[in-house]
Amino acid sequence: MPPRVRLLAVLAAALLLALPVSPALAVAAVAAVPAFLVALAAATRRDARLVGVAVLLAAWHGAVVGAAYLSGGGRHGLPLVVLLLWGAPLPLFPWLYARTSPRARDGEPNP
């Protein structure tokens, strides 16, 4: 396993275990662990665009979960979760995948 991936794997594992410790670590875990899996694909493919996707995914999850914490127990928590976590990214990540899929990267015509 390459050193950078090894480091990221240790970080992801540590955050999974540390999630209950504090809200900050919980937000970090939600932001970092799914992004780690995309970063793994970036390392495997050696595709820098996937590093950007991993950063975007981490930022999105971090921002929404942070906002959820800040919103407290008010009734706007439901639309926040449904619209920001569920609704808005619904078309985004399939589109990003299609844009960064290996064939698209190689400039080949679409099937």
Place this chain on the structure above:
Amino acid sequence: MTVLAVLVVLAAAVAWWSARRAGSAADFFAAGHAAGAWLVGLAGTAAALSAFTFVGGPGMFFAAGTGALWLIASAPVTGALQCWAVGEPVVALVARTGAVTLPELLGARHASRTVRAVAAVVIAIGCVASLAVQVRAVAVLGPVFLGVSGTAAAAAVMLATTLYMALGGMRAGLVADAVQGAVMAGAAVTLAVASLAAAGGPAAAVDAIARTKPQLLGAFGTLPPARALALFLLFCVGTCAQPHYVQKFLFLEDARQLRRLPAVLTLALALTLTVWIGVGIGGTALALDGRIAVAAPDDLSPRTMEHLGPWAVVLAGAGVLAAMMSTAASLLNLSAAALSRDLPAALGRPEGGLAGARLATLGVAAGATLLGLASERTVALLGIAGWGFFTAALLPATTVALALRVRPAALAAAMAVGGGVDLVLEAVRAGLPAGLEPGLAGAAAGLLILAVTPYRGASGECA
């Protein structure tokens, strides 16, 4: 009873059609490596979602409010995440090795029979246990949605599923799963819209909840935030470790199908999960307004359907049956592959061939049915070996170890230790702090084992 009889006849027709087309192990276990994105996306979603989507999910909203939605909040991401992290390495390795099962793929990737054996054992244990839980769920929901005894419902559903899976393997399972996926999506959207309409529309439903139990509408509902976030992560990254999800990548015709797959997976998942949100919010509003009586969270969905009318009960029954059969079909095939193909090969013995696979399918179905109809305590213990167990045991294998070369002994240890950590922590779950999910802790242990073990090769990339 009529619904069940029609079901068995349809299953017999599918079995007859597919039996002549399943002539090789690749046909039986991997649908001939000939499927496109639409078929795999619909079938994958159907196999992934169980009856919990139609019954447990809305009930969980009634109990935990918005907190229940964190389980499914990763749905927009998981389709693409699976393709990035798992799908691409799987498709590349299948093209190179011709593997037809996940343990075979892992064994070939790391040239290790031990890896193949451990993966097969993990999958066999988890699948048989999950299958027994599905049988139990049919037995519990049969009287509610089908009007027959639990034992009759479980026997009929397992007979129908086993019929086409034993004869046609995944050649039959893939087509049946895709049709069931379409049924589930259609039923889910219809029931969600009808439930919200019965509650006066989404705004009126939220108002009704806000008047009576406003704590349900907070960002985490009544769940501790750490627990909600741990569930979010478990169901987000855990999708990359479920063998019945990963199996579908082995069915793809070629890598070009991956491009459209996240869109199909996301669309199918989003449509089907509307029942969780729509019936959850609409049904909870009806219950809090006193228009339906709900004694326990799992009553919410059946009582809401009864309020909507007989057509809704029938439609929900069809959705529940489709969800159960599609999940059971994949679990049957995976466990049959592990027992008749992977374990013998890993132990240096002759593989069972198609006859062995069919016998294993029948044996697993019979065993799981008996287990599922056994005491509730047995089923509760079996329920532990579900999503979290697969996440704990297989996440490091299906992500890190499919993409990169690792030491085979470390990979075998990661799977065994991950699964063990999950089972031990599940046994003491009541004493764990909120947010410490056994499945995630097991996966973390496995990741650490792979990360601290020296890397053996110069080129770690998947071909």
